[in-house]
Amino acid sequence: MKNGMGQLRNASKIRAFTLIELLVVIAVIGMLLAVLTPALKKAKSAARKLICSSNVRQFGIALSAYTMDNDQRLPPSSCHLDNPQQYWLHVLARYSDAELLYRCPADASKRFVDWNRPLAEQDEELRWSSYAVNSLTDPGCPLNGGQYNRVDQIRRPRYCVYLCEAPDSWTHYDHLHPEHWGSIEEVKGQIAWDRHDGKSNYLFADGHAECLKVEDTWSWPGNCFWFPDYAPGWPPDGY
Ligand SMILES: [Zn+2]
Numbered sequence: 001m002k003n004g005m006g007q008l009r010n011a012s013k014i015r016a017f018t019l020i021e022l023l024v025v026i027a028v029i030g031m032l033l034a035v036l037t038p039a040l041k042k043a044k045s046a047a048r049k050l051i052c053s054s055n056v057r058q059f060g061i062a063l064s065a066y067t068m069d070n071d072q073r074l075p076p077s078s079c080h081l082d083n084p085q086q087y088w089l090h091v092l093a094r095y096s097d098a099e100l101l102y103r104c105p106a107d108a109s110k111r112f113v114d115w116n117r118p119l120a121e122q123d124e125e126l127r128w129s130s131y132a133v134n135s136l137t138d139p140g141c142p143l144n145g146g147q148y149n150r151v152d153q154i155r156r157p158r159y160c161v162y163l164c165e166a167p168d169s170w171t172h173y174d175h176l177h178p179e180h181w182g183s184i185e186e187v188k189g190q191i192a193w194d195r196h197d198g199k200s201n202y203l204f205a206d207g208h209a210e211c212l213k214v215e216d217t218w219s220w221p222g223n224c225f226w227f228p229d230y231a232p233g234w235p236p237d238g239y
């Protein structure tokens with residue numbers, strides 16, 4: 001009996017000690033998580049940004065190869081064409097074999113078109129791309145008679161945006177119209193400007209890529225990187 005009580009007391013002592021230990025361990029894990037979670041989130045978003053900028057650079061390489069083969073001409077968008085085989089998304093796919101080329105990993109959409117395959121064979125609901133091109137560089141652009149779809153006609157290609165990140169909500173769209181923008185709010189409605197911590201990736205007509213704040217590409221007074229005949233300046237009034 002005496003022995004039995006002693007064992008019970010010892011057992012409860014052991015149990016109480018284990019409980020405190022457990023609580024300490026839980027508290028330590030909690031503190032570690034609190035410390036590590038923001039660091040992990042940061043690492044994840046840095047990785048996404050890196051993959052996206054590598055995609056954009058791949059586009060730059062594909063674009064340079066394409067323009068070399070095509071007398072300095074840039075490929076067309078869907079703006080003035082009905083045949084998806086002629087869109088830049090399909091045309092540049094032949095110049096690159098990178099699998100995730102059309103998708104930014106920070107894009108909320110999950111299902112994308114495979115531009116190495118004909119569009120007609122794929123689900124209508126699929127998103128075309130995380131990226132969109134500047135329609136002012138389109139051969140069908142009525143504003144400039146299509147003359148700025150040649151890289152050597154663009155005044156300063158290293159200051160002229162060719163491609164940017166398109167909003168997650170866009171599905172069947174591959175280009176945007178800077179000539180219609182009147183305010184930074186309108187610009188922000190057409191570019192996924194916040195995809196990488198307040199910035200997003202841009203490919204310039206010379207093939208180099210940069211991660212920028214949208215205000216650095218379009219601001220008054222300031223720079224405007226969107227008009228091939230004036231970039232990095234603004235076009236004159238009445239353009
Ligand atoms: Zn258009």
Ligand SMILES: [Zn+2]
Nearest residue numbers: 052104165195
């Ligand atoms: Zn991105």
